Amino acid sequence: MNTDLQDYSHKRYNILTGEWVLVSPHRAKRPWQGQNEEVSADDRPAHDPSCYLCAGNTRINGEQNPDYKDVFVFTNDFAALQSTSKTFSVNDGLFKAESEQGICKVICFSPDHSKSLADMAVEDINKVVATWQKEYTVLGAEPIINYVQIFENKGAVMGCSNPHPHGQIWSQSTLPNEVEKKDHQQQAYFDKNQTSLLGDYLEQELEVKERIIFENEHFVVLTPFWAVWPFETMIVPKRSQKNITELSEDESLSFSEAISKITKAYDKLFNCSFPYSSGIHQAPTNGKPNAHWHWHMSFYPPLLRSATVKKFMVGYEMFGSPQRDITAEQAVARLRDLIV
Numbered sequence: 001m002n003t004d005l006q007d008y009s010h011k012r013y014n015i016l017t018g019e020w021v022l023v024s025p026h027r028a029k030r031p032w033q034g035q036n037e038e039v040s041a042d043d044r045p046a047h048d049p050s051c052y053l054c055a056g057n058t059r060i061n062g063e064q065n066p067d068y069k070d071v072f073v074f075t076n077d078f079a080a081l082q083s084t085s086k087t088f089s090v091n092d093g094l095f096k097a098e099s100e101q102g103i104c105k106v107i108c109f110s111p112d113h114s115k116s117l118a119d120m121a122v123e124d125i126n127k128v129v130a131t132w133q134k135e136y137t138v139l140g141a142e143p144i145i146n147y148v149q150i151f152e153n154k155g156a157v158m159g160c161s162n163p164h165p166h167g168q169i170w171s172q173s174t175l176p177n178e179v180e181k182k183d184h185q186q187q188a189y190f191d192k193n194q195t196s197l198l199g200d201y202l203e204q205e206l207e208v209k210e211r212i213i214f215e216n217e218h219f220v221v222l223t224p225f226w227a228v229w230p231f232e233t234m235i236v237p238k239r240s241q242k243n244i245t246e247l248s249e250d251e252s253l254s255f256s257e258a259i260s261k262i263t264k265a266y267d268k269l270f271n272c273s274f275p276y277s278s279g280i281h282q283a284p285t286n287g288k289p290n291a292h293w294h295w296h297m298s299f300y301p302p303l304l305r306s307a308t309v310k311k312f313m314v315g316y317e318m319f320g321s322p323q324r325d326i327t328a329e330q331a332v333a334r335l336r337d338l339i340v
Contacts, residue, residue, distance in 0.1 A: 006327055014226035015189075015197060017181040021228050022316070022323040025330070044114040044163060053164035055111040070124065071131045072108040073169075079104035081172055083144060101144045102172035107131055109165040116154060116165050116273060118263035125256040132169075132280070133245050133252075139171040140285030147175050147284045155275025157302060157310060167278075175284055182281055183293070190292030196240040198294035211328055213335050214261045218254035221262050223332045228322040230304045230311050231269065231331050233262055235297040242283040242293045259297075265338040266301060276301035 004010070011020045052059045055067050061077045081102025090097035109128050110120060117125060136148045152167035153160045175183060189197035205211055205222055213233060214221040220236050227233075235258045237251065247255060266274035282295035304311040304325070316323055 006329065012226045012328075014224075015201060016185055017178070018185050019181075020321055021226055022321055023327060024323060024325055025327050027325040046112050046114050048113045048164070051113055051162065051164050053106070053108050053162055053166055054113050068108070068111055070110065070127050072111070073105055073131060073135065076104040076106050076168065081170060083142075098174075100172060100174060102170060103139055103142065103145065104171070105135060105139075105169045107135070107167050107169060109167065113164050116263065116267075117152075117259055118267045118274075120165075120260070122253065122256045122260050125259050126253055128167075129244070129247075129252050129256055129259075133247070135169050136243060136282070136285070137245055139169065142171070144173050145171045146173055146286040147171065147179060148282075149176065149179070149279065151277065151279035153277050155273065157275045158277050160275075171285075179281060179284070183284065186292040186294065196292070196294040198236060198296060199240045202236050202238065211332050213265070213332055214258060214339050216254045216257055218251045219258040221258050223328040223335070225328060227328045227331070228324060229300045229302065230324060230326055231266070231301045231335060232328075233299045233335070235259065235262070235299075237295065240294050242290050243295050244280065244282060261339055262299065262335075264340070265335050266299075268338040269334065270303060270307040272307035274301060275303065 005023070006025055009022070009024045009026070011022055013020055047054050049057065051057060053065070055065055055069075055072070058064045059077055063074075063077075065072065065074075079102075081100060081104050083101055083103050085099055085101045087101075088099045107128070109115075109117060110124065117128075120128075132150050136150070139145050139148050148169060148171040150167065150169050156163075186197045189195075189200075193200070202220060205225075206215075206220065211222045211225060212220060213223065218238055220238060221233055222236065223232060224234050235255065237247075237255070239251070241247065244255075263274070266276065276299045278297060278299045280295065280297045283290035283293035302310045311324075313322070
């Protein structure tokens with residue numbers, strides 16, 4: 001391990017976005033007198049009569065949820081994107097705007113209100129994966145949809161409005177900013193090398209093994225060299241695949257196991273139901289070959305030192321560039337010890 005990276009301030013390059021992150025390992029020693037978050041109570045019932053996501057309950061729009069037994073998907077009652085949005089554009093000097101169409105869905109992972117992905121069996125997580133695959137295919141086939149973003153916000157600290165285990169799927173007519181960056185970087189690398197950027201990166205990571213947290217037959221869980229969030233991780237398939245529909249049955253189970261392992265480790269880290277935002281970045285559904293894409297799933301947890309101390313993206317992060325205090329390698333050492 002390069003000790004300079006553990007002792008001195010430096011920048012690390014994100015190969016997927018073309019951006020830099022400032023790393024300041026010496027700052028981890030500073031005393032904390034800032035805000036402490038409240039830890040949400042984890043003792044929840046299996047069914048909450050007041051929860052609009054629980055089976056059989058009525059949602060705010062008056063629709064009743066079915067008595068679902070595993071995964072349940074419905075169109076978001078408060079969708080950020082509209083499929084019926086009028087097509088228009090504004091190009092008035094420096095005022096520029098374009099209409100955006102889309103379809104937003106909510107996916108309940110389990111009827112059990114008390115669970116999170118960390119509490120679910122691998123076989124049940126695999127049902128969630130199968131639903132992600134189906135929705136990516138169905139939504140991606142819509143003429144107005146060119147990208148499908150699957151994500152989860154877990155925990156009140158991440159702005160999650162309901163503790164019931166659920167995620168969201170936003171699909172839209174154009175590529176969102178982060179995806180556009182990754183599309184550009186992967187395309188440029190593929191054009192030059194005729195290989196997958198993330199695949200070649202994974203090979204190098206598997207050689208040095210400094211940032212590997214967990215590995216099974218088909219997947220690797222690691223903290224990226226360029227990670228921004230304190231305990232950020234990424235799940236990467238060993239076989240280069242454009243999107244999650246290319247998973248075989250064995251690979252799907254391996255992916256589900258990887259999700260189970262890292263979410264369980266997160267909960268053990270600070271002995272709490274660990275908050276995060278997670279998301280899958282994969283090839284657009286724009287009808288192009290997209291051979292340069294290598295899909296991956298990222299977890300961005302906000303906790304820094306404990307269950308109550310959060311990493312805030314303010315000041316320099318807002319006006320300069322992302323910055324982190326503990327190094328990726330230090331974070332990996334703590335997470336790796338919690339994998340069972």
